[in-house]
Amino acid sequence: MARRGKKKGRPVSGWLVLDKPVGMGSTEAVSKVKWLFKADKAGHAGTLDPLASGMLPIALGEATKTVPYVMDGAKVYRFTVAWGAERTTDDLEGEVTATSDKRPTEAEIRALLPRYTGIIMQVPPQFSAVKIAGERAYDIARDGEAVVIPPREVEIGRLELVGRPDDASAVFEIECGKGTYVRSLARDMGRDIGCYGHIADLRRVEVDPFTADDLVTLAALEQAAAEAAPRGEADAEGRIVDPRPDKERFAALDALLIDTGAALDCxxxxxxxxxxxxxxxxxxxxxxxxxxxxxxxxxxxxxxxxxxxxxxxxxxxxxxxxxxxxx
Structure with missing residues (x-):
């Protein structure tokens, strides 16, 4: 008996700028979007941690060829640093490894910002996707081994203190280039001040050339996908045969896409x-x-x-x- 070939997806192309919710991984988000659009291929332009929310540009079809140009684009994050504790993952997920009763003054925080602006050397987090001798750092760290990650050059165009909810936390906004780890920034600022720190909240608000106006929530995406749900009579095998052409059936979903060429504005x-x-x-x-x-x-x-x-x-x-x- 001949094997049935794998069903191909739709040849749909474009960018879906997802407002990724907290708790969803980037790979999971791409898989969901690909499935909803019934796309033949998909990829994303820059991993966003499960504990982070915000902009995750997802390329469908021919747009996957333009992913490197979005990857290289400047990114803007808004994040909250909790002072007084350092954690293994440099965010809320990890175990506490060091604590301090010291809380920084606003003057101490502002005095630190120029040190983290421009081209700087940064050591990625122990729990990161950086490869060490062919293995991901997070896999080595999860096995309980010490990870020695060499510092790397990153570029930070802007770093601003935008709020202080209380003495134990501070809110920042950063514009940075490819490869910058905001978790490392929180860790290093805490060490420099002498009070320790980790990320308590992280949201990516922009990925050049996309802006907040391009964001599509998961709820809006699923609502549009409901319009594409199969309608019609069941065939002999019990499958619904939808008489609508794909252009009509997926119209609400496809309307959420940004043209492939938008990634090449640079x-x-x-x-x-x-x-x-x-x-x-x-x-x-x-x-x-x-x-x-x-x-x-x-x-x-x-x-x-x-x-x-x-x-x-x-x-x-x-x-x-x-x-x-x-x-």
Whole structure:
């Protein structure tokens, strides 16, 4: 008996900017979104810890090719540091490893901020996805072994104290680059002040180029998905056969997506004709036309009638495709 092939998903493409709730892991969120959209493939642009909430950009279909550009984008977090205790995970999940009765003054906190602005060296948390000799740091730490993680360079564009609910906590907002661990920041600030600290609340509010206006809650997503639930008569095997075309059935869900090309706002855009788009999709270079067109660009993207055609480079006035998108 021949094996039945794995059912393919819909060829839907775009970005879903999920407002991830606390308690849900990033991988779990991607799986849920992929299932709701019946998408053929999906991925996310930057892990968000289960205890953190906020912006998790999820790429569907062809948008997965643009994930690196969102990964490299600046991120903004709002977080609360609880003073007086350090924990194994640098957040509420871990065990307390050190305590202090000292509580920092506002002046002490503000005096510390310049030390954590600009390009700094940072040691990732013991419980992190950093690889040590081929193993994830959190796997080594869970086995009870000491993890020696070398410091790495990260960039913090802005770090501000935005509130002090009480003497035992402080609220900050940070704009930072790829690879920055906010949990490490809380740990290091606590050590520098001499009072210890850990993350009590963490929310990602922006991932460039997306903003808070792009966020979609899980409730809104599930409500739209309800419109796509199968309707119709059952077949001989008891499966519901929905007579609606996919475009109509998934209209409410697809309306929540942001165009794939939005992830490439950081690159020069090269508009091309339909004929040029066809040549590009076959892997051929084309002449870049237009008064404002770049003569040289290490990275750029081509569009035809507003639709993304390819990512490539402009060399000597020619657009040379490197990654092509379906028409």
């Amino acid at each position: 690159l020069p855009a090269i508009p091309v004709s339909d004929d040029a788009a066809q040549r590009i999709r076959l892997g051929n270079p084309v002449i870049v036309r237009g008064r404002d067109a770049p003569v040289e660009a290490p990275e750029a993207y081509a569009t035809a009638r507003g639709r993304l055609v390819a990512i490539g480079a402009v060399e000597a006035g020619m657009f040379k495709p490197k990654r092509v998108f379906a028409g």
